[in-house]
Amino acid sequence: MKKLVSLAVGMGMAVLTASTAQAISEAEINNDIAEFQGFFLKRFPGVALEDYVDGVNALPQYAHRRANWELMMDFPPYEPEMEKAEEEWSKAFANGKGFDDCNLAPANTYPVYDEASDDLRTLVADLNACLKANGEKPIKNVKRGKMARLIAHYKSQFNDEPMAVDFSAAGAQAWYEKGRQFYWAKRGQLNFSCADCHVANSGNSVRGDVLSAGLGHGVGFPVYRTKWSMSGKPWGTMHRRYGGCNKQVRASPFKAQGTEYKALEYYEAIMNTGVPLKVPSQRQ
Numbered sequence: 676m677k678k679l680v681s682l683a684v685g686m687g688m689a690v691l692t693a694s695t696a697q698a699i700s701e702a703e704i705n706n707d708i709a710e711f712q713g714f715f716l717k718r719f720p721g722v723a724l725e726d727y728v729d730g731v732n733a734l735p736q737y738a739h740r741r742a743n744w745e746l747m748m749d750f751p752p753y754e755p756e757m758e759k760a761e762e763e764w765s766k767a768f769a770n771g772k773g774f775d776d777c778n779l780a781p782a783n784t785y786p787v788y789d790e791a792s793d794d795l796r797t798l799v800a801d802l803n804a805c806l807k808a809n810g811e812k813p814i815k816n817v818k819r820g821k822m823a824r825l826i827a828h829y830k831s832q833f834n835d836e837p838m839a840v841d842f843s844a845a846g847a848q849a850w851y852e853k854g855r856q857f858y859w860a861k862r863g864q865l866n867f868s869c870a871d872c873h874v875a876n877s878g879n880s881v882r883g884d885v886l887s888a889g890l891g892h893g894v895g896f897p898v899y900r901t902k903w904s905m906s907g908k909p910w911g912t913m914h915r916r917y918g919g920c921n922k923q924v925r926a927s928p929f930k931a932q933g934t935e936y937k938a939l940e941y942y943e944a945i946m947n948t949g950v951p952l953k954v955p956s957q958r959q
């Protein structure tokens with residue numbers, strides 16, 4: 676907790692007041708959102724809230740590579756994959772039902788806090804639960820491939836809808852707090868937090884990569900990535916990306932769909948309140 680506070684002070688942000696013992700309130704979370712977004716809007720004055728949907732491509736420090744990306748977007752490499760995604764989505768289950776019958780929340784409201792189980796429902800978990808409920812096998816690989824394509828297909832129907840994740844329940848606020856601590860805690864041999872790279876150093880370069888702003892994280896996911904396409908697995912969900920970022924600081928990645936990454940996804944989704952969805956996205 677000490678580290679979290681000192682970093683916040685170092686960045687010139689207001690000290691985050693939460694402690695592990697004390698529950699965080701809805702008003703404090705709203706305050707966190709305003710601070711988080713305000714930090715980036717001030718740091719990158721020419722970049723509007725909705726521009727952050729394009730990840731690192733939105734930042735002025737990436738401008739020299741943006742033209743290249745725009746050219747690629749004339750014929751997005753994920754287009755044939757999106758056709759495949761639609762076929763996979765439309766294929767009926769053995770019982771005659773299909774994904775359209777699944778009980779899903781609007782894409783801009785995930786992860787959804789479920790009071791009864793005191794758990795977060797991710798879109799991945801909801802799709803697998805739906806498969807199971809209909810007597811189908813759940814999808815094993817929840818980080819890439821078919822699962823990512825199905826999510827891309829579903830979320831793309833909600834494009835331009837602003838992120839609006841609910842955190843009004845006390846249990847939800849506890850999940851938020853967990854995610855926030857994860858985001859600001861230093862880890863790995865390099866002793867870096869998510870915030871060290873994606874807040875304090877956003878726009879700066881590390882090993883030839885420009886670091887994206889934490890604002891915008893997730894609204895374009897799943898992403899189709901050139902780097903991942905080299906190994907024939909171009910798609911990645913948020914939890915695949917989280918694993919990669921943990922490895923960058925030589926920390927062991929956590930399990931996709933496990934407690935840590937669900938909480939982290941929840942925190943990032945809430946920080947993006949009001950940022951529109953843009954799915955799928957292409958990334959380097």
Ligand code: HEC
Pocket residue numbers: 729730731858867868869870871872873881884885886887888891892893895898916917920921923924939958
């Ligand atoms: C050592 C620096 C570093 C740390 C620490 C780090 N990342 Fe990253 N992250 C990167 C780089 C480099 C990329 C690729 C360029 C970019 O989009 O920022 C990236 C990309 C991402 C993206 C994809 C953004 C997009 O729109 O494509 C997300 C989401 C992300 N990081 C989340 C996290 C989270 C959450 C943590 C903490 C667990 C974290 N990162 C820690 C360096 C870091």
